[in-house]
Amino acid sequence: MAIIGNEEFVYTVPGDPRARPLVDELSFEYESRYGELFRQIGESAEREMARYPDELFTPARGGSFVLLLRDGVAVAGGAFKHHPDPHTAEVKRVWADKRLRRQGLATRILAELEAQALRQGYRRFYLTTGFRQPEAEALYLREGYTALFSPDANREALRALPFEKHLASAAPVARIAASQPAELSLR
Structure with a gap:
């Protein structure tokens, strides 16, 4: 896979202005795929996107939010938040710019x-x-995640498709302290 331009991972929060185009695009995608279902239950894609406050995606709260910037522009992003199980994080909002799909972002x-x-x-x-x-x-299946539902299941009846992945073993690492900088750039 060729890297186009200068790329870097930047840890920040979903409200970061650099994330706005991706978040808006994801919200539009949710509306186009699920809009009528949201309306049936008095919800909206906008409310779904706002359901998780930024602080859930900070190390102080056990989460993280990362953007992949290409020449300073967000081309992909994703997050995780703390899950009730202390050893588990819940992945949220993995997204790539629709114009740049099929690049492995x-x-x-x-x-x-x-x-x-x-x-x-x-x-x-x-x-x-x-x-x-x-x-x-x-x-998720390609990246080694296990489906927690039957492959023969009626996906529409399920609505949400759960997955899990046990992460590679590593030496125990203490949770990153709240004193971690709000933004960390990794190249």
């Missing part, structure tokens, strides 16, 4: 999130994806 974000989760002391990732997101389902 989501795979790179997942790998970076997994590495960060290990640095923060987690040993397992849990996530759910929507039943109308076959690309996400394929990504």
